Amino acid sequence: MEITTLTATERNNIWRMLDRQQQEVFLKYMRIQMSDRLLNQTFSGAARWRLYAVNIDYDWDARKAGLASRPPLKCACGRPLRYQYELESIGRAQKHVKLGSTHFAQHLGIPAAVATEVRHKVNHIQSVMDEVLVKFKHGERFPKRFNDKISDGMLLLASESFAQRVLDFQRVDFPIKFHLQGTFNNAKKKRAPVKSQQNIPPNFRRTSEYA
Secondary structure (H helix, E strand, O other), rough: OOOOOOOHHHHHHHOOOOOHHHHHHHHOOOOHHHHOOOOOOOEEEOOOOEEEEEEOOOHHHHHOHHHHHOOOOOOOOEEEEOOEEEEEEEEOOEEEEEEOHHHHHHHHOHHHHHHHHHHHHHHHHHHHHHHHHHHHHHOOOEEEEHHHHHOOHHHHHOOOHHHHHHHHHHHHOOOOOOHHHOOOHHHHHOOOOOOOHHHHHHHHHOOOOOO
């Protein structure tokens, strides 16, 4: 299936197809993508700031119809936001502010070009995660053929972050966008004696709750 970047409205429509647990897992890995690629970036201007979080209102369109499932995001000025940028000042008098893209550039002394670059990076991260939403919309779910391999302890040979992601996606029946079969093939080559699911640490088990 060819994956194309979704519009904000298309994302919101698919978002409403997800149950609460699926939404939580999606947001968790959106935040991880943001953290890996964007957060903690510092800016020079009237003060020094670092990007602490980027929040996205996936209920933006539903909110207009009174169907939102989560509280709205707001700028420090009170205006509702589709995209909210959280920034922290660096220094003794730490400040924490939540702003929209316009005030992000205007009130913190951050150059407009930097603010534009941040918005472009956010759009790119969203397009990366779009593949999960598109697959879900077309009826794809977590591939059942991998359940036995997971229960058989194969994930013990993968990295902790990868293993947790697989278990999270399995728990909420999300389609996967990474090459899981290749990981299992590599695991077979270096595998130690078989270990059961019960030996996986508690925070790796698929029954673990998302915090």
